[in-house]
Amino acid sequence: xxxxxxxxxxxxxxxxxxxxxxxxxxxxxxxxxxxxxxxxxxxxxxxxxxxxxxxxxxxxxxxxxxxxxxxxxxxxxxxxxxxxxxxxxxxxxxxxxxxxxxxxxxxxxxxxxxxxxxxxxxxxxxxxxxxxxxxxxxxxxxxxxxxxxxxxxxxxxxxxxxxxxxxxxxxxxxxxxxxxxxxxxxxxxxxxxxxxxxxxxxxxxxxxxxxxxxxxxxxxxxxxxxxxxxxxxxxxxxxxxxxxxxxxxxxxxxxxxxxxxxxxxxxxxxxxxxxxxxxxxxxxxxxxxxxxxxxxxxxxxxxxxxxxxxxxxxxxxxxx
Numbered sequence: 245x246x247x248x249x250x251x252x253x254x255x256x257x258x259x260x261x262x263x264x265x266x267x268x269x270x271x272x273x274x275x276x277x278x279x280x281x282x283x284x285x286x287x288x289x290x291x292x293x294x295x296x297x298x299x300x301x302x303x304x305x306x307x308x309x310x311x312x313x314x315x316x317x318x319x320x321x322x323x324x325x326x327x328x329x330x331x332x333x334x335x336x337x338x339x340x341x342x343x344x345x346x347x348x349x350x351x352x353x354x355x356x357x358x359x360x361x362x363x364x365x366x367x368x369x370x371x372x373x374x375x376x377x378x379x380x381x382x383x384x385x386x387x388x389x390x391x392x393x394x395x396x397x398x399x400x401x402x403x404x405x406x407x408x409x410x411x412x413x414x415x416x417x418x419x420x421x422x423x424x425x426x427x428x429x430x431x432x433x434x435x436x437x438x439x440x441x442x443x444x445x446x447x448x449x450x451x452x453x454x455x456x457x458x459x460x461x462x463x464x465x466x467x468x469x470x471x472x473x474x475x476x477x478x479x480x481x482x483x484x485x486x487x488x489x490x491x492x493x494x495x496x497x498x499x500x501x502x503x504x505x506x507x508x509x510x511x512x513x514x515x516x517x518x519x520x521x522x523x524x525x526x527x528x529x530x531x532x533x534x535x536x537x538x539x540x541x542x543x544x545x546x547x548x549x550x551x552x553x554x555x556x557x558x559x560x561x562x563x564x
Contacts, residue, residue, distance in 0.1 A: 254303045255342060257289045262299050264340045270348065273297065283454065286525065286532060287470050292351065297333060301346045308344035310470040311335065313388055315347070318469060321382055321446070326374050328352055328457075328465035354457025354464045357487050359538055363461040365492035371463035372451070372487070373499030376480045382446040390473035392449040396434055396512045403431055406519035426544045427515065433549060434512020438505035444474035451483040453535060478502075481510030482517065485542045486535065508549040515543055 259278045267274040276294035283290055287307040288300040302308040315332045322329050334348040362368055407427055448455070449471035457465040481502060484493045497507055522536035 257301050259291060261340055261342060262291045265336055268339055269336050270334055296351050298349050298351045302344050307470055311345045311347055314469050324382055325378050327463050330467050352457060352465045352467055354459050356453050357456055357458050359487060365489050366495050369488055369492040369496035370499055372483050373496050375466060379448060380445040380477050384446060384474055387446060388473040390447050390449045390475035391471040392479050393475040396509060399516050403516040403519055406523040410523055430515055430543060431512060434508055437508035440476035445477055447475045447480045448472050449475060449479050451480055452486045478506045478509040479513050482514040485514045485539050511543060511549055514539055
């Protein structure tokens with residue numbers, strides 16, 4: 245069965261293609277079974293290769309550009325992180341009609357968190373904060389810019405366009421004008437927040453349920469570093485709304501020592517990302533669209549950004 249297409253420029257990808265690519269370039273694995281991984285991921289099609297490997301084929305030219313970055317940087321980042329990250333095993337070449345480089349990684353076991361069904365949200369909040377803090381302390385020398393390295397202001401036009409088109413469809417039972425007004429107010433509040441003035445730090449930039457793996461309710465691994473690179477740390481606070489319930493957000497925020505400005509910017513990042521995801525994937529990726537609707541619902545239920553995070557001096561080594 246082919247991987248369902250989500251992008252206009254996406255090539256045909258199926259298990260037969262994967263078998264041919266592997267047989268032609270990695271004959272030592274040619275006899276291993278190939279099975280499509282049922283994933284809501286949007287950048288790569290994934291196929292399990294035997295019991296210990298996974299093949300990842302980029303779906304778009306942009307994702308294809310991440311293959312080399314992950315091969316170089318994941319082994320450098322891994323030793324300093326408290327959760328497992330994918331280990332690059334091999335890099336394939338364009339062949340068999342497939343136009344880009346592709347990757348073989350070690351299979352990382354675990355289950356994606358399901359918002360609303362997390363056994364101990366406070367413990368997961370601590371785990372997420374520990375991972376985020378460790379990543380933000382990684383050496384930034386020679387690191388690439390994150391896919392989400394721009395400021396919130398640079399996303400203003402696109403975010404407002406998504407707001408206008410979707411009509412704040414996160415809550416179909418509520419008055420659309422009210423929901424749109426709340427979302428617009430939240431976005432404008434984020435734009436008014438004090439911008440990040442420290443140096444860029446390593447960020448994952450896409451800490452969503454599909455990129456997190458749990459074992460016995462604890463964070464075991466973080467995958468898909470295609471958006472990773474240098475940026476502002478507030479981007480990595482989005483799991484507060486993508487993953488955690490409202491009751492666990494204070495623990496997450498406290499563990500990261502996030503002041504009011506950072507927390508407000510983080511809300512803006514979560515809103516902007518969710519709006520654009522819902523706009524882009526509402527017809528092609530129901531799982532991603534449902535996650536985006538959940539995020540919007542969580543944000544709009546909060547109202548104005550809560551205050552109380554203490555203001556801290558900017559430092560070279562970010563603690564958030």
